[in-house]
Every structure is written in structure tokens, then in C-alpha cells.
Amino acid sequence: MDEAEHGRDLALAQEPRVTIWNEYRHEKSDEEVAKIYPEGIHGTLAAMLKEGGFEVGTATLDEPEHGLPDDVLNATDVLLWWGHLAHDEVSDELVEKVHERVLGGMGLIVLHSGHFSRIFKKLMGTTCDLKWRLDDTERLWVVAPGHPIAQGLGEYIELEEEMYGEPFDVPPPEELVFVSHFGGGEVFRSGLCYRRGRGRIFYFRPGHEENPSYHHPDVQLVVKNAIRWAAPTPGATPVTGHDEPIK
Amino acid sequence: MDEAEHGRDLALAQEPRVTIWNEYRHEKSDEEVAKIYPEGIHGTLAAMLKEGGFEVGTATLDEPEHGLPDDVLNATDVLLWWGHLAHDEVSDELVEKVHERVLGGMGLIVLHSGHFSRIFKKLMGTTCDLKWRLDDTERLWVVAPGHPIAQGLGEYIELEEEMYGEPFDVPPPEELVFVSHFGGGEVFRSGLCYRRGRGRIFYFRPGHEENPSYHHPDVQLVVKNAIRWAAPTPGATPVTGHDEPIK
Amino acid sequence: MDEAEHGRDLALAQEPRVTIWNEYRHEKSDEEVAKIYPEGIHGTLAAMLKEGGFEVGTATLDEPEHGLPDDVLNATDVLLWWGHLAHDEVSDELVEKVHERVLGGMGLIVLHSGHFSRIFKKLMGTTCDLKWRLDDTERLWVVAPGHPIAQGLGEYIELEEEMYGEPFDVPPPEELVFVSHFGGGEVFRSGLCYRRGRGRIFYFRPGHEENPSYHHPDVQLVVKNAIRWAAPTPGATPVTGHDEPIK
Amino acid sequence: MDEAEHGRDLALAQEPRVTIWNEYRHEKSDEEVAKIYPEGIHGTLAAMLKEGGFEVGTATLDEPEHGLPDDVLNATDVLLWWGHLAHDEVSDELVEKVHERVLGGMGLIVLHSGHFSRIFKKLMGTTCDLKWRLDDTERLWVVAPGHPIAQGLGEYIELEEEMYGEPFDVPPPEELVFVSHFGGGEVFRSGLCYRRGRGRIFYFRPGHEENPSYHHPDVQLVVKNAIRWAAPTPGATPVTGHDEPIK
Numbered sequence A, B, C, D: 001m002d003e004a005e006h007g008r009d010l011a012l013a014q015e016p017r018v019t020i021w022n023e024y025r026h027e028k029s030d031e032e033v034a035k036i037y038p039e040g041i042h043g044t045l046a047a048m049l050k051e052g053g054f055e056v057g058t059a060t061l062d063e064p065e066h067g068l069p070d071d072v073l074n075a076t077d078v079l080l081w082w083g084h085l086a087h088d089e090v091s092d093e094l095v096e097k098v099h100e101r102v103l104g105g106m107g108l109i110v111l112h113s114g115h116f117s118r119i120f121k122k123l124m125g126t127t128c129d130l131k132w133r134l135d136d137t138e139r140l141w142v143v144a145p146g147h148p149i150a151q152g153l154g155e156y157i158e159l160e161e162e163m164y165g166e167p168f169d170v171p172p173p174e175e176l177v178f179v180s181h182f183g184g185g186e187v188f189r190s191g192l193c194y195r196r197g198r199g200r201i202f203y204f205r206p207g208h209e210e211n212p213s214y215h216h217p218d219v220q221l222v223v224k225n226a227i228r229w230a231a232p233t234p235g236a237t238p239v240t241g242h243d244e245p246i247k
Helices: A031-036 A040-051 A070-074 A092-103 A112-116 A118-124 A217-230 B031-036 B040-051 B070-074 B092-103 B112-116 B118-124 B217-230 C031-036 C040-051 C070-074 C092-103 C112-116 C118-124 C217-230 D031-036 D040-051 D070-074 D092-103 D112-116 D118-124 D217-230
Strands: A017-022 A055-060 A078-082 A107-111 A131-142 A156-165 A175-182 A187-196 A199-204 B017-022 B055-060 B078-082 B107-111 B131-142 B156-165 B175-182 B187-196 B199-204 C017-022 C055-060 C078-082 C107-111 C131-142 C156-165 C175-182 C187-196 C199-204 D017-022 D055-060 D078-082 D107-111 D131-142 D156-165 D175-182 D187-196 D199-204
Touching: A017 A040, A040 A055, A040 A078, A040 A217, A070 A092, A078 A092, A078 A112, A078 A217, A092 A107, A092 A118, A092 A199, A107 A112, A107 A118, A107 A217, A112 A118, A112 A199, A118 A187, A131 A187, A156 A175, A156 A187, A156 A217, A175 D175, A175 D187, A187 D175, A199 A217, B017 B040, B040 B055, B040 B078, B040 B217, B070 B092, B078 B092, B078 B112, B078 B217, B092 B107, B092 B118, B092 B199, B107 B112, B107 B118, B107 B217, B112 B118, B112 B199, B118 B187, B131 B187, B156 B175, B156 B187, B156 B217, B175 C175, B175 C187, B187 C175, B199 B217, C017 C040, C040 C055, C040 C078, C040 C217, C070 C092, C078 C092, C078 C112, C078 C217, C092 C107, C092 C118, C092 C199, C107 C112, C107 C118, C107 C217, C112 C118, C112 C199, C118 C187, C131 C187, C156 C175, C156 C187, C156 C217, C199 C217, D017 D040, D040 D055, D040 D078, D040 D217, D070 D092, D078 D092, D078 D112, D078 D217, D092 D107, D092 D118, D092 D199, D107 D112, D107 D118, D107 D217, D112 D118, D112 D199, D118 D187, D131 D187, D156 D175, D156 D187, D156 D217, D199 D217
Parallel strands: A017 A055, A017 A078, A078 A107, A107 A199, B017 B055, B017 B078, B078 B107, B107 B199, C017 C055, C017 C078, C078 C107, C107 C199, D017 D055, D017 D078, D078 D107, D107 D199
Antiparallel strands: A131 A156, A131 A175, A175 A187, A187 A199, B131 B156, B131 B175, B175 B187, B187 B199, C131 C156, C131 C175, C175 C187, C187 C199, D131 D156, D131 D175, D175 D187, D187 D199
16 A cells, blocks of 8 residues: 555644643743743644644643633644643643533643643543653654554654653553653653543653754654544534433 | 363452442432342442452441541452442542552442442543433343453343433443443443552442342342452552663 | 534545445345345445545455455555355455455455454454344444544434344454444444554444445444544554664 | 552462463474473473462474364363464464364463464454564563552563564554563563453563573463463353344
């Protein structure tokens, strides 16, 4: 099969509306991080997605309502989430709203240290804990060739990155797309797919703020693929509660 | 293969220590329910399990610490949970403790209307909502023949029961053991296996308080099988946090 | 979320190239079947898919090479398969070729009595056996709301159909989309997703030749959704065999 | 929870009857291998299991009926399979019989180069291909702490071994217990659980004939745990074929 020659790809007829949520603290307080992401991690991701034809907005922790008032959240098909230092500053109210939106169908892509975000822990029901260490070499192997999120990739992606090691305390993923090899001796399930309610969730490991991973073309490709994969599917609203016999 | 002749069965060399938690309100306020379960639902289940050789304790909502002080919880291998009217009266503190124990390896068996319990919703990360209607005929088909939880059963179990209907808003189960057929036209995934942390969780649908399902020998067999399946597995405590390279 | 108003749907930018394989025997020998499917089951499906914008070809058992010479098979993105009376007449050679193509990324949609086809049994590794009975009422409940294959459906699809009953001897599906309720008392997992190699496989239960199910708009919608879901994903060809250390 | 103090473990009340099948060619033709396994790989495994209280038999390729006549196969609860050089010499008839026995409930543990055995490929439905290289360091990380097959292990097992690398062309496992890290840069899903029919299958990666892995106490522990996990579950024989309505 030669899809390339046939020019086939799995782009959707209409790309999803994306909102990128970023804590946006490291970039303002750490010069080294600011050099890598002068417009913030969200700025780098937004520029890349706009160039790819997506409709993109951004939101950050220190904006009113953390940048996600109802009208923004309700017009978002897929939400990206990067946080690290200040998970606890995200309001109860927003966590509840995002939770409800995901169960209602909105896609959610949780990036790197977002594994400890309140919304991810609430959706997973576990601690989401792991091992970590700075300054390692990560090789993300594709273990699900043919998966839409691996579209267009080679056999692996290689990055200079923070190490995350197993055991990763999350529910067994419904689909496992990447497994990472670290130079220091650890492995990590680094691309994980979940369905919760009508929504789809993808956890993607790379993205330590001191490494330029979101500038890497293959990391960018994974983010784009994951957005398409996580786009909501229109369909009947589930009916629950008291019910009459059908006939 | 004729296991029966060979006398083989999967009983453990040492049966797990079980605690049955029951809300225990219907039985005290509703005469009809009291006739079916004069010692409470927990009493019926405890008697059956003791006869089966298990070490069993019980706990109810209105006891101090809801009947689950630390020494009881810490000496429990598998916890059964039945609740309905008063999920919200269970304390935050107990929900947190049970959650931590399950992630640490304790088995949890959630029964019937326990689908809306705080601990089940916290572990699942979803609404756990469903359809319902009283007074129907349920036929629980075994869709995983050979699964330890279906040990010794025939093709299906038939009960007079409350109906629960899809969509059941839970994560896709890791193993699906039973699917129910209801006379009124609905279906329901009625025996669901999950792993969370080091613990195993089984949701089992039957057990409406106005029906005598926990007196049914096949329902009792499922409960016993599920307890053995959910028994904790000794092993290394997971190591998380900052980590040195291995070599 | 109101996807409908936003006009969003998950159609691909370029629809996959579909080939419909049909045994095409009942339609030629049974007058009642011929009335329902005068151009054959493949003809009805092809007309519906062409109208939906897909590039469609058909192939039948009694054509040379069963209608699937290499150039046809190699230009097929998603293959549909309906067979019943003559599974054993399909050549070893074709079974091997289709198997290789699926592992290489081609989507496969197996319809109704195709559960006993040689290609499905080879891919599943099990007997694919089940219960059956003519003339029942089937209600296919959506148990995965939000799944792409359920896009645009209501809560269930109701059909006059042949009954298939559990236990269905297939591997546990990676995703379970539909569960059927039958009037006679049985249930069936009736929409099943699998990944094998780089290919995706969907088994869809309805389609007995004496019932007009493939004329039903919701059944047609499921077929279209499944084709998009099963479309191949371009990506690196997996590298296997002897391998040098990376550094 | 301190299971150790409580002396709890998940040994069954009656251990399963095990048969170890070994190709037994390397040990007879290669002096270095013979030094490591003087009684054959099967001999080393049998001695260890007997000491552990299991009822054990062995069978090898060059015996009549490959050492697995009907009476042996029918009295086997769990079959272990090691092969490498001569997969094609295993008869069609035996492959069919083992397949039928697994679907009927017999446990199957496939070891190392058995990934290319005819029985494993038939059960998986895929090529079971992978990357390989001699002489590497393997670290098998437990990614499912609390899983019965990881009972009693630490965080990882470290071995000098042949490398196997992803992509491993098998169906996504129902449970993933181990992920291996190799010094040369690869990863591998190295402990995989499947259910097929009423039987359970575990693939366990280590065991290259030139390395003494089956003498390693943790590898031996995994084999014993896997045998208990794969032991058949008595229960109703599935009923298939034509069926009358239930009422």
C-alpha cells in the first residue's frame, strides 16, 4: 500500500476548534525557559497549530476565570493542558466545568507535567504519580503502528528531555501508542488514549519547560494528530434516569 | 476437559479477609425490605460468606466512623459496598481512606445502587449514571466464559430485579463478564472489572433491596468468585518521585 | 456543546476507496432475497456509498480470483465482507492476501454471517461461534456514546432480524460500540473494534439476507462511519528482524 | 497493608497440572547451551516447578506425537511452550489440538522465541514479528503493580539476554504486565495477557538459550505466578448453534 503516492491523509474536512491552556509561570520567571518559549509554551503551540489550519485560542492561569469563561469553554472542541507549579491554584469551579465538558464530548490532551493536574487526576481516579529526573535522552517508540496519532511518524522520536519512569499510576490505557526508553535505564508508557463519557483523552509525555520539545516537528505532528483523534463526535445525548419499557 | 471430576477449583489456599459495608437504612424503615433481609443485606451476605469459609466483618453507615475505623480498614483484603439513599452522608475522610486503600491493593466490590457511591465515582472519574425502572426480569449472560468470576455458573442467571439500562457512564471495563437482558427492552453491562493502582474493582449489578437477589445461589457464587479475584497481590510498593540513573 | 449548529462532522477531507465483497449466492437462488436485494447485497451497499461520496467497487465469489485480483486489492483502503453459504470456497491464496493487506493497514468490515468467514477466523484466532435463530426483533444499543462509529445515531437501532446470541467466541474487543437486545431473550456484542498489525477491523452484526437491514438509514450510517474509522493511517513501515544498537 | 506479615499469598488450594513442551534441539547440538541447561530447558523448568509443589510433565519435539498424545494433553491444565529452530516441524494435527484445548480452557504460557511458534501465531492472528539482537542487558519493569503475575517481585528484573524490540506485531494485550528496557536503545512489551475462548495465554519474553535466565529466581517466580493465573476455570460449556427463544 502506498498511501503517500495516493496523497491520502486523515485530515478532517473541517479542523476542530482548539484552546491551549498553559499555566504560564516558568516562562515569566525563568530566563532560560523564556529563551526557549518567548511567547510561552501556549504561544509556540498556537503558532504551529494556526499554520496547520486549526482555529486556535489560548488561555492561562492568571487571566480572569483562568482564561476559560463559559463562552470559551463551550466553543472549544479540543482543550490542551500544560501545568506544573500551580496545579492547586486552579479553581474547583473550573475543574468541575472542564470535567463536565470532557464527559460531554470535548477532547482533552494532557501534556507532560499536566499528569498531576487536578482535571487529569479527577478523570483518571488515581494518583497519576511517577518517577522523574532531569536531563536524559528519551526515545519514544511507536508501539501501535497504524494508530491515527502515529500518522506520518517514523519508528521513534528522539528528544533531550526530563525522564519520567514507571510505574505510572494511571488506569490501564485503552490504547497505548508510545513507550519511552530513557538513557538512565527507565521506561514509560508515554502516549495513552482514554475514553470517558463521550470525550476522548490523550496523555502525551514530552514537554519539560527547559527542553525545546514543542519545537520538534515530530512532537508537533503528534499534537496535531491527537487533536484530530480527540475531536468530538456528534450524536445523541445519552438518556439516563427513570425509563419506561420500550413496548 | 472435565475439571469437575478432577475436583479442581480455584479456591485460594487462604481465603481473603472480607468486610461488608452496607448503608442499612431501607431494612430499618421499610417492612417489605426487612422481611427479605431481616439482618440487613450485610447480614445475609456475611452469613453466606462465613459458611463459605471466609473471615468476614460488617460495617454500616450509622456506626461511629461508618463502621470502618483504621484498624478495620487496614485488616480488610476485600471490601463490599452497598449504598443507595445516603451516599452523601459518607464522610470525605472515609472516601479518601478507602480510595487510598484500593490504590494500595485492597479489593473493592461495588454492588447495585453503589454505582452512585462517592467512592465508586471517585475511582471511575465519570458520572456512573444509567437508566432504571423497578420490576423487571433480568437475565445476566456470561459473555466471558472461563473468567474466574464466572466459575461454576451456567449460561446465565435469571432474576426478578430492578432494571438498569445503557448507556452506563463508566470507563470501558478492562474485562466484561456479564451483559444483562431486561424484559422491558434494555441491556446493561452488569459485571465489570477494573484495575486501579494495585487494587482490583468489580462492579456487580444485581441487588435491589425489594428483591431477594442476595439469597440466590448463583448471585452468591459470583460474590465469592469476585472476592477471590479481587484479593490483593503482595508485591513491591511502587517507588515514585525523584530517581537516580540505574547505572 | 452544539456540534450540529456548528455544522461540524467527522467526514475525512478525502473519503477512503472501498471495495465490497459479497458471496452473492442467496440473491441468485432465492426469490425472496432477490426481491430485497435485486442487485445483490453489494449492489445496495455500493449505491448507498456512492451517493455518500465514496469511491466504491464490488467483488463477488464467482468472479475470477473471487473478484479481488492484486490490482483491486492493492487499491482498496477499506474492504467490506459478506459471506454465508460458501466460506470454504474462498481460496487459500485470497485469504492469505487479504490477511497480509489488513496487517499492512487496510481496513476490514465484517458483516453479519461473515463472522464464520475464513479471513475473520484467521484474524481472530478463535472459532467465532455463536447462537442463532431466525425472525426476532433486535435492538442495537449504543454503549459507547461519542464513539466515531456511533456518530449521528440515536440511542438505539431497531430491526427485524435473525438473532445472534452470546457467548460469541471472539477475542475481547478493544472497543465495544453496540450491544444487541433480542426479543427471544438473548444479548449480543454486535459492534466490535479490533486493531491487528496496522489495520483496523470492525465486526457489525446485522444483515441477514431475508431482512432488509442494509436499506435502513441507521445501518447505512454505521457502515459509512465504520469505513472512515477503519481507513488506513499512513506511517512508517514497521522494521523487524536483526537490528544494530542505536548508538 | 502488610500482606507479608499476614502470611497471605495467592497460591491455589490445589496447584494446576503443568506440561512443559520444549523443542530441545539447541541443548543437544550446542555445547555452550548444554552447559547452561544440561537436562534441557524443560528439565530446568520442571525441577523448579516440582520443588514448588506443582504436578509437572515434559514433552519434546522429537518424541512420538511430539510428546503430547491426547491423554497427556487432556490431563494438562497449563502448557508451557519453548521453540525456536523447528517451528515448522510441529505437525498440523498437534497445532489444531492445542488450539482447541486452549479455547476450551487450558492455559498456555509462550516463552521467548515461542513468539514465532505455529500455535502462538494461530491464536494471535498476526505475524508476531519483532526486532532482535544477541547480547544485551534487559530490565523488565513491572508496569502493572498488583497484578497476580507480578506477585512477590521488586520493581524490575535485570538479565543478560537477547534483545527483542518493538514493534511487536501482536494484538494489543488485554493486560500489560512488563515492559523491557534494553541497553542498545529498544523497548519491548515483555509480559502480555490474553483471553481466547475459555483459555488464558501469557507471553513472557526472556529465555534465550545462551543465557541462564530460567535459573534466575525472579524469572522462575513469574513462571509460577503465570501458571496459577492461567489455570482453567471450571464452568458451563458454552452453548452455540440453533437456539429456541427462552420463554
